[in-house]
Amino acid sequence: MRVMVITKGDGADEGKGQPTTEMFEKMRAFNEQLVNAGIMLGGEGLQPSGAGARVAFSNAGTSVVDGPFTESKEVIAGYWIWEVSSLAEAVEWARRCPFDAAYGETQVLEIRPLFDMADFAETVDGETLARSEELHDRASTESSPSHG
Structure with a gap:
């Protein structure tokens, strides 16, 4: 099964932390483990919401709002696409993710089957x-x- 693993963080912390060389290396090593295991199909980090836009559709029409999205309690910071045998396997891999305080106080990985x-x-x-x-x-x- 393919899953999207969505990296979420606290909206209040968005853009406050940049990865250090040490943290970048930890994530590179984690990604290498995923690739070597045949799990990782793709993934990227996302720039802060201030660099983006939202396009909203309603019966009244389409609207565009430029970021940052200050009303957001959580922001999506990145994603992976993984090929796993089960949701339980995805959870086990996600538990190994080497997040630390450099990315803000709270990080969440949400796993959703495609x-x-x-x-x-x-x-x-x-x-x-x-x-x-x-x-x-x-x-x-x-x-x-x-x-x-």
Whole structure:
């Protein structure tokens, strides 16, 4: 099963801590363990919300709000995509994450299984699923140096 492991931190601490060389090395070593075990499919850290934007959709229309998102109690700081045999295996790997106080007082890893196309077989017709899966496969294999 594929899971997304979402790194969350306290919104009040966002941008206050930068990783030290020691912390960066600990995370690199952890990521190397994940790669060597065949678990890690991808992952990145995210810049603070002040560098981003939110696009919100409602019946009244679409709105855009530039960051930072000061009303947020938690912010997403990064993510991994892991291939694991079970949620329990993902939890065991997450427990090994070497977070420390350099990232703020509280860090949380949220683990969420990703959908597979087969999960929609009862509600979406086969042709639409096949076209969606083909598009997903293309997106996974094609690389683009720039997204415009």
